[in-house]
Amino acid sequence: MKSVSTRRVMALTGNDAVAEAMRQINPDVVAAYPITPQTELMHKFADYVADGDVKTEFVLVESEHSAMSAAVGASAAGSRVVTATSANGLALMWEILYIAASTRCPIVMADVNRALSAPINIHCDHSDSMGARDAGWIHLHSENSQEAYDNMVMAVRIAEDRQVLLPVMVCLDGFILSHTIEPVEILADKTVRDFIGEFRPVRNLLDLDNPITFGPLDFHDYYFEHKIPQIQAMKRAFGVIDGVAGEFEKISGRHYEHVERYSTDDAERIVVALGSTCGTAKAVVDELRAGGEKVGLLKIRTFRPFPYEAVRQALARAKAVAVLDRSHSFGAQSGPVSIETRAALYHHAQVPLKSYIYGLGGRDMSGDQVKQAFEELKSVAASGKSPDELGLLGVRE
Amino acid sequence: MKKMGWKELETESPGGQIKRGGNAQEYETGSWRTFRPIRDEAKCNHCLRCWIYCPDSAIQVKDGKVTGIDLSHCKGCGICAEVCPPKVRAIQMVQEAELKARGK
Numbered sequence: 242m243k244s245v246s247t248r249r250v251m252a253l254t255g256n257d258a259v260a261e262a263m264r265q266i267n268p269d270v271v272a273a274y275p276i277t278p279q280t281e282l283m284h285k286f287a288d289y290v291a292d293g294d295v296k297t298e299f300v301l302v303e304s305e306h307s308a309m310s311a312a313v314g315a316s317a318a319g320s321r322v323v324t325a326t327s328a329n330g331l332a333l334m335w336e337i338l339y340i341a342a343s344t345r346c347p348i349v350m351a352d353v354n355r356a357l358s359a360p361i362n363i364h365c366d367h368s369d370s371m372g373a374r375d376a377g378w379i380h381l382h383s384e385n386s387q388e389a390y391d392n393m394v395m396a397v398r399i400a401e402d403r404q405v406l407l408p409v410m411v412c413l414d415g416f417i418l419s420h421t422i423e424p425v426e427i428l429a430d431k432t433v434r435d436f437i438g439e440f441r442p443v444r445n446l447l448d449l450d451n452p453i454t455f456g457p458l459d460f461h462d463y464y465f466e467h468k469i470p471q472i473q474a475m476k477r478a479f480g481v482i483d484g485v486a487g488e489f490e491k492i493s494g495r496h497y498e499h500v501e502r503y504s505t506d507d508a509e510r511i512v513v514a515l516g517s518t519c520g521t522a523k524a525v526v527d528e529l530r531a532g533g534e535k536v537g538l539l540k541i542r543t544f545r546p547f548p549y550e551a552v553r554q555a556l557a558r559a560k561a562v563a564v565l566d567r568s569h570s571f572g573a574q575s576g577p578v579s580i581e582t583r584a585a586l587y588h589h590a591q592v593p594l595k596s597y598i599y600g601l602g603g604r605d606m607s608g609d610q611v612k613q614a615f616e617e618l619k620s621v622a623a624s625g626k627s628p629d630e631l632g633l634l635g636v637r638e
Numbered sequence: 639m640k641k642m643g644w645k646e647l648e649t650e651s652p653g654g655q656i657k658r659g660g661n662a663q664e665y666e667t668g669s670w671r672t673f674r675p676i677r678d679e680a681k682c683n684h685c686l687r688c689w690i691y692c693p694d695s696a697i698q699v700k701d702g703k704v705t706g707i708d709l710s711h712c713k714g715c716g717i718c719a720e721v722c723p724p725k726v727r728a729i730q731m732v733q734e735a736e737l738k739a740r741g742k
Contacts (some may be wrong), residue, residue: 344655451657454661463641484732
């Protein structure tokens with residue numbers, strides 16, 4: 242019988258840490274299909290199911306499309322639902338992601354970020370979650386396995402909040418976080434249980450006294466009006482994400498915001514990034530600061546809803562900004578993070594910005610690449626202009 | 639009938655759901671028909687295969703016997719005629735236009 246009676250630090254992989262969070266969340270239903278690098282997460286959780294450590298109805302489906310379909314069905318029937326996937330698995334459930342969000346199912350899903358095919362690549366980049374950025378899910382990115390664990394626990398509260406009722410995707414970098422071991426503090430089972438509370442569904446298809454029709458048809462006279470409440474829910478999510486983080490800090494001592502400003506207050510050159518790259522970038526910032534350079538890192542945790550105000554405030558006084566995207570939006574000027582960052586600054590601050598793509602298909606992101614970006618920002622700052630050319634870090638010409 | 643704006647829909651229809659079950663019954667799809675099923679009462683042996691397979695629940699049954707077809711919902715797909723046993727052939731699909739010309 243696996244249990245954690247008092248909080249303790251364990252040596253865990255990111256997959257282990259998320260599985261541990263799932264054990265403590267003890268969802269009613271998990272429907273999942275394996276895909277590298279999520280597989281071991283589900284193996285670990287399957288062990289908990291087999292050993293009776295959770296009460297979860299574990300549905301082994303035939304594809305990720307079925308996984309999310311089953312998740313939506315279970316959620317509609319009044320269940321607390323958690324699942325996990327990666328890359329093409331996420332892509333396969335694409336239509337249902339939209340349905341989960343628009344039917345307001347508070348599903349929590351770990352996306353172990355992996356590159357979308359083709360070519361087939363099992364390693365980390367953000368093309369999978371970024372490809373689903375319009376679907377209506379809340380996206381939280383994790384710098385390390387501690388954040389992945391913490392984000393999973395907070396995600397349940399965020400998703401189920403009556404002001405939100407949207408599905409939440411917790412992103413963690415495939416292999417880099419999912420398969421490497423770090424010290425992760427696991428809270429006591431009871432602490433997590435009390436924090437997330439009993440699941441109180443807002444609707445339940447199995448409630449025969451209050452029958453509802455779930456997922457019906459709209460014509461052109463109502464679809465549009467049904468979409469606006471989703472926009473409103475995303476807006477309200479900002480405050481809820483902050484509120485949940487505030488409560489989480491009380492039980493964990495760890496502080497979370499939509500962004501993390503690392504040495505940005507007086508920084509002249511700032512790099513913007515998501516995920517594990519932020520760990521690398523922080524080390525580079527420390528090194529360059531020790532040499533007297535005024536540099537900083539803006540880490541984005543909440544990608545959806547995008548924290549335009551926080552990003553604007555953090556970058557407005559910089560002399561130059563580099564945005565590092567671990568995915569691209571083909572046909573656009575830059576990757577998604579850069580597109581959003583530019584929007585945050587538009588009309589508000591004239592900060593020269595250079596967009597970079599890095600790390601596609603798990604291409605190693607080294608400190609040297611971050612240094613290259615900071616170095617190139619010197620001439621960007623001097624020119625006072627945003628270069629049109631997309632920067633590429635770590636690729637062979 | 640005044641249509642709801644999105645603000646009212648937030649409470650009336652969260653996530654697009656309808657606060658009732660079975661209201662599809664109120665939406666009459668019978669006008670979509672091009673072919674109408676005509677059942678010969680004399681030939682029908684009440685095996686109920688048509689009732690089992692009808693996707694619109696349009697075959698009316700009482701006490702285990704077929705009593706009629708709900709023409710306000712029957713879309714004329716012809717599945718009932720198709721599944722009626724070949725030795726029975728109690729249902730024929732007849733063109734709506736032809737029936738209307740005959741005043742039916």
